Amino acid sequence: MAPTWPSADDFAPTEPVQGRRAVLGAFAGAVGTGLMRPVATTPDQPPTVAPAPPPQAATPTAATLSIGYLHWLHSVETISLVFTPAADNGRAGAEVGIDDNNTTGRFLNQNFTLEVAEVRTNDDPGAALDKLIAKGIRLVVTDRRAADVLRLADAGAPHGVTLFNAGAPDDALREQNCRANVIHTAPSHAMLADALAQYLIWKRWPRWFLAYGEAPDDLLLADAYRRAAKVFGAHIVADRQYKGEAGSRETDTGLIELQKQLPVFTQNAPEYDVLVSADAHSVFAGYLPYRTWDARPVAGSAGLIPTSWDPNSTEFGGKQMQDRFAARARRLMTALDMNAWVAVRMIGTAASYAQSLDPDAIMAYMRGPHFQLGAYRGLSLSVRSWNGQVRQAILLSDSGRTVVSMSPQPGFLHQFTVLDTLGTDQPETTCKLPAAGQKT
């Protein structure tokens, strides 16, 4: 091919190219600790670098930061078998985050490990946290429920522990029960509801049928939708609680039952544009599409779902994230995986810019004005100073099949950042943190 091109030997490097295929290792030695003051070598002179170790391993001299992960081992029944969470849901995201931290850290003399503590539903997460603390770990990611997040935060506070809440969306954790030592990478109910509300308003579907379940979390989520409707000018024209047998998959006769029950549940509603479902544990909303009395789209916990991640999201470099995750975890990446990845990458990114593995230095940088994390959603993520919530764009997923849109929507403006049109903004917050008060 292209015989007119010169051969490579005509401009080969000054040494033979044979046998130069070996993967070269890390070169952290060339950088040392002074990242912003890299070793100044001219390209023509061989720099004074340490021998190259294998690429994924830390250099012998690399400092190591161990990040804790309190992993809630529990099985979840889902209406759709496709969406049954894997046993490593969340944890796998943290593991890919550690890989990414180390791919970065091998150039910066920084090494990261993940210390996983598995806790079953009835185990005491406090005991697991104590073990992590005993190992000197001070940055801990968890996917436990809200009540546990609160308990863990308080138990860890005297030991200087910062907790990263990857799983619990409860607004109370960010508001009346907020804690100074918690960073919420999980979006709150309010953020998710606002993200959907903005899209429905943009779509000119302002009349909502709100259908919510019986679980306490359903009531909280329904409140978030009522709040979002008020904020963005939607009208809830029907507000109904679904009382049904939760958690049972279709039996032989179940499908017939459902196609009778759900039209009845949605019958005799005032004219509405869209049915918004609040079903925090996915026990009934999945049955709503195609079964409403009126021919209306479903959103919320089924249909058009607001979420921090979707395995189909490929924009903003997301394809790389999906590929990297699938190669490591051998499955698709969930929102919980993303929230955990964000937590670990926030730590790694703050460590590289702060040029330190000291948890205090890392947290100071992370809460500071310059911190930004790219997380494949267009706008960078950062921390709300007033309640520790990570501000982030929210995807609107067609039940995990395609990404329909991403909020904030065009036209929803904000004084500081459009990301703060989602969730509780600084003027409305009831959270009073000792360190709060400064603008971000």
Add this chain to the structure above:
Amino acid sequence: MRHAPVLGLILTLCATSPARAYMAYASNEKDNTVSVIDLATNQVVKTVQSGQRPRGMALTSDGARLLVCLGDSNRIDIYDTKSWQVVGAIDTPDPEYAALREPENNPLYVSNENNALITVWNIDTRKMLVQMPTGVEPEGMAVNPDGQLIVNTTETTNMAQFFSYRTEKNLANVLVPPRPRWAAFTHDGSEVWVSSELGGAVTVIDAKSFKVLDTIHFDVQGLRSTFIQPVGIAITRDDKLAFVALGPANRVAVVSVPQHKVLSYVSTGNSLYNATVKKYLLVGQRPWHMAFTPDEKYLLTANGLSNDVSVISVSDLRVVNTIPVGQQPWMVLVSPH
């Protein structure tokens, strides 16, 4: 070169090649095509079906071969730009961008985004010569004029990473603001300009000492800073002007690149380095990568969200044409003839 009168240079080039008789090529990431544009008429004259997810492209200095990185086909296809037949291919995982050493057109330096690698290839034998590990998501890449110094931007690692081609050593890693997308050497090889998409800045790095000389920020009135996301950088041959595509800001910033003399005073502090933004141009939506026509009379931008290519007149800094292409154009190149 830096001190050559610009006007004279342009006139010379105009005399040897008819103005705007060039061909332009746009890689359309979403619909797997390459649009071939005749710049005499500003029309797409051919749409080439490519492999999956064409993004980065490189053109041989004679314009005879177009190399197209096919991220999802794990391959770089080499097209004959007359017949548009694939005349060769390099199998390499997830190539995002590739740069040819000029003017020899060999070797080829490739960013393998998913694998955190730079690979270097002999195009004739299609053999890999060198493989170097990088940070997470290597993307932008530039090679200095003598082909020995490689700079790569790692999007998720937030570094401009310098490598020696000869020794295969990692020479330096310079932290830059978040999500660095692109790197460009000044034509005299003295500086590297690195764009940070999320950080909203361009970092100017000394190509010898690897010191940060300056960080250029952009401020467009009426736009939140979060929407100012610099990606593509194009520097005129006389190293006087740099154009920086600002992504969702839908603008290209025109930045003055200072004289060589000014750089030599930098030892007293960076404040003398006066790289200031001069003007913003409104183009199509989300311009990413750009290319000059060889006479540098026009600058083309690939606009990913409006699916078109803007043609900017360099002399009066005005958008003079918009050419619809395929879906999500990523990069645009212009033929040398």
